[in-house]
Amino acid sequence: MRGSYGLMHYWAKIGLLLLMLTMLGCNTLKKVEDNELLLTKNSIYADDEKITDEDIRSLIVQKPNSSVLGYPLRLNLYNLAKDNPDSSFTDWLHRKEKREKRLNNLLSQKQVNRLRESFVVKGASEFLNRIGEPPSIIDTSLTQKTVDRLQAYYNSKGYFNNTGSFDIVRSKRKKRAGIEYKINLEKPFMVDTVITNITSPELDSIYNKTVEQSFVKEEDQFDLLNFNNERERLTILFRNSGVYNFQESSINYDILRDTTLAADDQLMDVQLNIQKPRSTNDSTAQSPYRIHRFKKINVFADYQIVGNQDSLNTLEYGNYTIYYNNKLRYRPKALTDAIFFQKDSIYRDLDRIRTYRQITNLNTFKYPNIEFIPDSTQAQLITNIYLAPRPKFSLNLDFDVTHSNIQQVGTVFGATVITRNVFGGAETLNISARGSIGLLKNPSLSDETFTSELGGDINITFPRIWFPLNTEGIIPYYMLPQSRFLVGTNFQRNLGLDRQTFNTVLSYNWTPSLSLKNNIELMNVEFVRNVNPDNFYNEYRNTFNNLDVIADPFDTDPQYASFFEDSGDTDDPFRLSIPDGANGFVQAVLNNEIPVSTDNFNEVNSIEERRQRLTENNLIFASNYTFTKNSRTDINDNDFYQLRVKLESAGNLLSALEDVVPYNKNDDGQLLVFGVPFSQYIKTEFDYIRHWELSETDVLAFRSFFGLAVPYGNSESVPFVRSYFAGGSNDNRAWNPYELGPGSTDNINDFNEANLKIAMNLEYRFPIAGDVKGALFADAGNIWNVFDNEDNPDAVFNDFNSLADIALGTGLGLRYDFTYFVFRLDVGFKTYNPAEEWSKRWFRNYNLSDAVFNIGINYPF
Incomplete structure (x- = not known):
């Protein structure tokens, strides 16, 4: 870890040095001629009011060179490139009379020609031209084009x-110069009267019902935007x-007013025209639009393009006709539940x-093809739905190289058989096996430096809510309901205390709309067994x-010699x-057999409570509900919000059964x-x-998180696997994972965790x-203990004064x-450290060495 850390520092310093050389060694006007002006600023004024709206400013054709924090980095990189590297090399070669001859004798003429095409001579300039940006020289033809665009925009308003x-x-x-665009708006035109000209009586009736x-x-x-909407x-x-x-092309508007004539009222009449549909073969109009109803709905369950449909078998189910080869492999209801057309x-x-989405959601068929055959005389439709099945079985193999909080490097391999x-009923069964081998970040944590993990699970997904009661009235099929039942196990070796995990999940999820998602885990059972609890003190150094510091005054006392060993x-x-001496010493202190100070007694008691908590086996029988709302429309949408709310309860069902099932109890x-x-x-x-x-290229991202887990009843603390930690590449990047907190404590444990977390992140992203x-x-942000058995006042959230620990x-x-993913390198500095004394909390470790x-993949939020 120390070597990789130093390597990061080395490359960081090299990068800063190159950036400084670029900033100091470049002339911004190097490639701007004497009769040219470098564009530095664009301003738009409408009736003397400055326009800052990015949608309007995006109409500007010619823009200043991009900058990084006000510095034109790409322009100066472009200026570093030579205009004609071939000519420059030739001039250098012939600058001295015998230079070319000596080089030909030393390297050969062929190698000299290769030198002319090398990266040093030519490739570097080509690279700088590619990543750089030529100077933005004011071009009046482009400027006039911007004026035309602005006028057209305000015409549309x-x-x-x-x-x-x-x-x-x-x-x-x-x-250098800037450009000021000035638009005199004059008085806007207003809509006076809206009249309609709809050729179809049925469309006219529909329109009149929704005219408001x-x-x-x-x-x-x-x-114009209102007309398009x-x-x-x-x-x-x-x-x-x-x-x-x-067809949307059947709709057009007539403006019944000569807008070139000046008028005081500036009013206009608007006529809405909805014409007859155009023929697909020519431009002649057909009969008026009519309302169609479904006459027949056919479902082809085993559709093959080259197949003979005359040989198919048929089955009438409800108001649907199902066609299939030989034997129908699907329950009819599973098919018809995914179709939202009704006879x-x-x-x-x-x-x-909705039919397209639900059939795709079945994960059993390829993207469906739906055909509508009209009967124009009766305004009826015959619908053919062609379903091409996916393969019954498929195999997915995975191999990844990973980097995590604990592993310096790891390899992950897995295989999944999909049935x-x-x-x-279009159910999908996944049987997965996975394994990994990794190298620990800090080998001093254990005698062994490698970790291993082996696990597998069986996961079956139902395209409906699998529940004894009928939920279709509450969660209809167009919400894409799914039920998932999973049984899995995982074995970790030399990661913590060597852990075995067994888990079972029964969950339901549905999507009321594209922006909303609900998930209920009715049953989430996890059993965590620590295989090697005696290794606690080896892992948590x-x-x-x-x-050991508390025990130092007693290491030479013969009556306590059994607790100690020669350290060398x-x-x-x-x-x-370890473990006998450490455990024996703790018990002797807690039994008042070894006299220690009150502070040391409390410290030993805290250590023992933590040891018991982290070495005990956990049984978690939980249920939770998660609500997610995301306003993002697509991957290019950079102006959106996302809200996730989760509620979880554990142990209540088991506690309620106490009067029915006779439980045993432990000493506590x-x-x-x-x-x-x-x-x-x-x-x-x-x-x-x-x-x-903020602009076409700049984004401001914000995230806030609040999490609280309160133990009660059968627990005095929250299980380690359900607690919170702070620090890391997706949290507070100035601290390593598990290093921050709780409260104002200073990294007292190897893995610091607590049951209350507050976090806020703000990030400005730019090209x-x-x-x-x-x-x-x-x-x-930070983590704290609250409502549990922690008694260290520095780690406990007491009141709003504890917010000073953020x-x-x-x-x-x-x-x-990389288009498909983003590789990320972040450098964080401890700006305010609550673990320091009050007078030393600000900017004490604000340097590159600290x-x-x-390193992360994709954005943290």
Whole structure:
């Protein structure tokens, strides 16, 4: 770990040195001619009011060179490139009379020609040209094009009589200038009357029922966006009201006013025209649009393009006709539940979309093909749904190289066998096996330096809510309901105390809309067995060292000699033996057999409680509900929010059965199930993420998190696997994982955790050069103990004064965008450290030698 840490420092210093050389050694105007002006700023004024709206500013054709924190990095990288590296090399070669001859004799003429094409001579300039950016020279033709765009934009907002111009404003600095765009808007035009011309009586009736929802309203200012929104609204309305073939191109508007004439009222009449559909073969209009109903719905369950449909078998199920080869492999209800068309009902485009989504959600068929055959005389539809099955079995193999909080490097391998349509109801069965081998980050934590893990699970997914009661009325099939039942186990070797985990999950999830998702884990049972509890003091060295310091005054006393062993260290020749000596010494102190101070007694008591907690086996029988809302429309949407709320309760069912099932109890009065005290707690989490798109390239990202787990009843603390930690690449990046907190304590344990967490992150993301992007961030937060058996006042959240323990880390990061994922390197500095004394909390370790480097994949939030 020390070697990799030093290597990071080395490359960080090299990067800073190169950046400084770039900043000091470049002339921004190097490639700007005397008769040219470098564009430094664009301003837009509408009726003397400065416009800051990014949508309007995006209309500007020519923009200044990009900058990183105000410095034109890409421009100066471009200036470093030679304009004609071949000519420069030739001039250098011929600058001295015998230089070319000597080089030819030394390298040969062929190698000299290769030198001309090398990276040093030519490739470096080509690379700098590629990642750099040429100077943005003011071009009046592009400037006039921007004026035309701005005028067109304000025309679309009803300012039909606007005029535009631009001024080039020279800077006091040499060969630099800005451009001011000025638009005189004049008075906007208003909608006076909206009249309709709808050729179809049925469409006219539908429109009149929803006219109050129209985006185009009388007395509103003319806005082309409203007209486009109204066209979209009417298209969706008609297609969901039975008009399956409605075309948006059938809608147009006439402005019944000469807008070139000046008028005081600036009013206009608008006529909505909805014409007959156009023929697909020519431009002639067909008969008016009509409302269609379903006459027949056919489902082809084993569709093959080259197959003979005449040889298919048929099955009438409800109002559906199912076609299949030989034997129907699917229960009819599993197929019809995924189809939202009903015989004799009107066509709705919404049902078509839901049918596509639900069939795809079955994970049994390829993307379906739905065909509509109209009967124009009766306005009816025959619907054919073609389902091409996926393979019954498939095999997925995975191999990854990982880096985690505990492992310096690891290899992960796995295999999954997927079986589809297990019981004939489109169920999916996954049987997975996985394993890993890793190298510990800090070999001093254990005698062995490698970790291993082996696990597997059986996971079956049902495309419906698998529950004794009928839930279709509450969770209809268009919400894509799924039930999942999982049974798994995992074995970890030399990771902590060597752990075996057995877990069972029964969960339900459904999606009411594209932005909402619900998940209920009705049963989440996890049994954690620590295989090697005697290895506690070997793994948690900080805890052991604290205990050994307390024991030092007694290591030469003969009556306590059995607790110690020869350490081989001249400064500290005796130390507690592990595990017998450490455990024996702790029990002797707690039994008042060894006299220690009150502070040391409390410290030993805290160590013993922690040892028992981390070495005891855990049985967690929990249920939870998670609600997620995400306003992001697609991967390119950089202005969105995401909210996640989770509620979890553990142990309540087992506790309620106490009067029915006779439980055994341990010495502490805890109820035992299979000889293990079950955990009982309630837990809640709130996670909110917000992104603001500051410009086309810059994004401000914010995240806040609050989590609280309160033990009660059968537990005095929350299980380690359900507690919180702070620090790491996705949390407070100025601290390593598990290093921060709890409260104002100073890394008292090897893995610090608690049951209350508050975290906030703010990150400004900006481009640097090409696919290389940068970030400035500030991470704040901490963990505390509350409502549990922790009695260290520095670790406990008492009141709002404890918010002074919130740590602050700031730093910068580099990202490289590989399109499919982002590689991330962050450097964090401890800006406010609550573990220090009050006078030393701010900027005490704010230097590169104390920085924390984090490597991650994709953005942290």
